[in-house]
Amino acid sequence: MLILTKLTEKELLNENNMTKFTFDNFNISDKNVEALENLEIIKPTPVQIKAIPLILQGKNIMAQAKTGTGKTYAYLIPIIEKLKHTKNECLIIVPVRELAKQVHRFIKDLGHYKVRSYPIYGGVSINKQVSKLSKGLDIIIGTPGRLIDIYKRGHLKLDQLKFLVLDEADRLLDMGFLPDITYILNQIHSNYQFLLFSATLEYELKDIIKKYTNDKFEYLNLSKDDLSVENTLQFYYLIDHYKQKYNYFRKILQKERPESALIFINTKKTGNWLFNRLKSDKLPYRIGYLSGDLSQHQRERILQNFRDNKIDLLIATDVAARGFDIEGISHIFNYDLPKYPEVYVHRIGRTSRMNKHGVAITLCLKDEYEYLCKIEGLINKEIRKKTLHNQQARRGFPITRM
Numbered sequence: 452m453l454i455l456t457k458l459t460e461k462e463l464l465n466e467n468n469m470t471k472f473t474f475d476n477f478n479i480s481d482k483n484v485e486a487l488e489n490l491e492i493i494k495p496t497p498v499q500i501k502a503i504p505l506i507l508q509g510k511n512i513m514a515q516a517k518t519g520t521g522k523t524y525a526y527l528i529p530i531i532e533k534l535k536h537t538k539n540e541c542l543i544i545v546p547v548r549e550l551a552k553q554v555h556r557f558i559k560d561l562g563h564y565k566v567r568s569y570p571i572y573g574g575v576s577i578n579k580q581v582s583k584l585s586k587g588l589d590i591i592i593g594t595p596g597r598l599i600d601i602y603k604r605g606h607l608k609l610d611q612l613k614f615l616v617l618d619e620a621d622r623l624l625d626m627g628f629l630p631d632i633t634y635i636l637n638q639i640h641s642n643y644q645f646l647l648f649s650a651t652l653e654y655e656l657k658d659i660i661k662k663y664t665n666d667k668f669e670y671l672n673l674s675k676d677d678l679s680v681e682n683t684l685q686f687y688y689l690i691d692h693y694k695q696k697y698n699y700f701r702k703i704l705q706k707e708r709p710e711s712a713l714i715f716i717n718t719k720k721t722g723n724w725l726f727n728r729l730k731s732d733k734l735p736y737r738i739g740y741l742s743g744d745l746s747q748h749q750r751e752r753i754l755q756n757f758r759d760n761k762i763d764l765l766i767a768t769d770v771a772a773r774g775f776d777i778e779g780i781s782h783i784f785n786y787d788l789p790k791y792p793e794v795y796v797h798r799i800g801r802t803s804r805m806n807k808h809g810v811a812i813t814l815c816l817k818d819e820y821e822y823l824c825k826i827e828g829l830i831n832k833e834i835r836k837k838t839l840h841n842q843q844a845r846r847g848f849p850i851t852r853m
Contacts, residue, residue: 452642466698477503481534486561488522496521498673503529511645513660515652517797522648522674523557523618526628530614531558531566534589539607541590541614544598544632546622548572551592558590568592573597581606588753595623595631602638620649620656631657633682636663651769655772683799686837687813687823696814697728702839703812704734711757712782714766715798719744723788726766736763739823769794785813788822792829812837 472495474484485634487493495503498516505512506529530541534812545551551570558568569583571593578598583593584606591598591607595700601607603725615636623632636659645664649656650671658669658715690699716722719742726740741751756762769789789795799811813834827834 462815466836467634472500474722477527477528478507479503483528483532483561487528487789489562490560492524493663496525497807498522499525499528499766501673502526505669505671506530506644506646509644511664512671513647513649513657513668514671514673515649515793516671516673517800523554523716526616526618526646526648527554527557527561530590530616531561532607533613534566535613535692536567537611537613538587539584539591539609539611541616542598542609542612542635543592543616544595544623544635545592545596546626548574548594550619551594554592561827569590570789571597571601573600577601595628595635598715599631599634602635609635610641612639612643614646615639615643616646617656617659618648620647621651621653621769624653632659651791651797653791658736681746683809683811685811685813685832685834686797687815687834688837688839689820690814690816693816696786697725699814699839700784701732701734703784703814704736706839707810707812708710709761709764709782709784709810711780712764712784713798714764714784714786715778715789716766716768717787717790718770722766722768729764729766737761738763739765741765741767769798781809782810783809785811786817788813788819789826792822792826795826796830 473493473494474487477495498514499522502512502514502522506526514522514525516525526543534540537635543554545554548570550571555570565822567586567588568590569580569588569592571580571584571591573594573596577597577666580597581601581604584601598607603608623629645660645668645842646657646658688699688703692695714725716725716832722740722742726738729736729738739757741750741753745753753762753765754777757765760779766786783799785795785798789798795813799809813823823834
């Protein structure tokens with residue numbers, strides 16, 4: 452089957468040609484092309500260029516692409532092209548209700564009112580969702596907990612499923628949904644196409660798609676284009692022992708005096724400890740903490756306070772690195788060195804927006820130095836070493852914040 456109408460697949464995947472393409476280059480309907488034009492979406496993004504032909508061919512894919520790169524349309528357009536309008540043909544699993552509603556809205560924005568879709572999530576009455584399912588849906592978009600609840604009640608049938616999408620899969624992982632995802636996948640016994648989209652590559656995600664596709668999938672990495680953040684000044688401090696880390700961090704805050712900063716930690720346990728320690732030390736900063744344990748309402752309230760400059764230092768697990776778009780962040784602090792080099796890139800990408808210069812500072816224990824070298828290898832850039840001088844370390848905090 453010929454997937455491309457005007458260019459060969461080899462030509463299409465050539466990064467030097469990507470700027471030349473329009474949606475006419477794909478074997479998709481005029482209706483879809485016209486709908487995209489009405490939305491003023493004329494040129495496909497790199498993730499769309501690479502993913503759409505493979506999905507049209509029926510390939511399983513794992514695509515690594517940042518939030519905001521057009522990944523939703525990258526899977527929606529080919530899925531809609533291939534729908535046969537049988538009951539429960541496509542299941543899209545997302546981490547939060549807002550994304551479920553957004554995907555549903557994107558389907559409607561394409562003008563596909565004949566495509567029966569509906570968002571399924573917790574915190575609202577289950578009755579309307581059950582009613583929609585009983586009438587028949589082509590595309591179900593849902594969060595894991597509510598999907599399992601409805602499935603166990605016998606209202607969600609997965610025996611005719613043809614498409615399974617994990618959207619923002621790394622965030623699903625961060626929020627502790629891996630057991631739920633595994634449970635849902637184990638209930639599907641039809642022959643389906645597996646599409647996984649993630650901002651960062653986590654090995655657990657690769658294991659999932661390998662297991663449920665019998666290791667038959669295409670891996671697309673669309674994050675390499677933005678691996679270096681040119682406007683971000685990147686530094687690290689080398690620390691002998693983990694017991695010295697907090698005191699180092701306090702001294703670095705004294706030296707840097709950040710106006711608005713994100714502080715990344717690897718675990719919720721460290722986050723809770725650091726938040727309480729900073730609060731008890733009564734530093735001249737207003738401090739917040741964002742983790743996957745919080746409800747969506749709590750997260751949104753904290754983020755809004757950060758946007759409104761009511762919080763100066765926001766401690767966050769990596770769940771905050773996805774879909775987190777706030778201007779005016781002066782500093783990124785990696786209190787913990789990230790486990791994977793790709794995570795570092797997405798962390799520091801939270802600063803240097805709108806051509807403004809930002810600073811990224813990493814606390815690196817001596818026995819972690821090899822991981823720092825891997826990060827430098829990935830971004831193809833040296834992260835400069837900084838040291839603390841005794842005079843600077845003895846300075847207090849002259850700033851008083853209200």
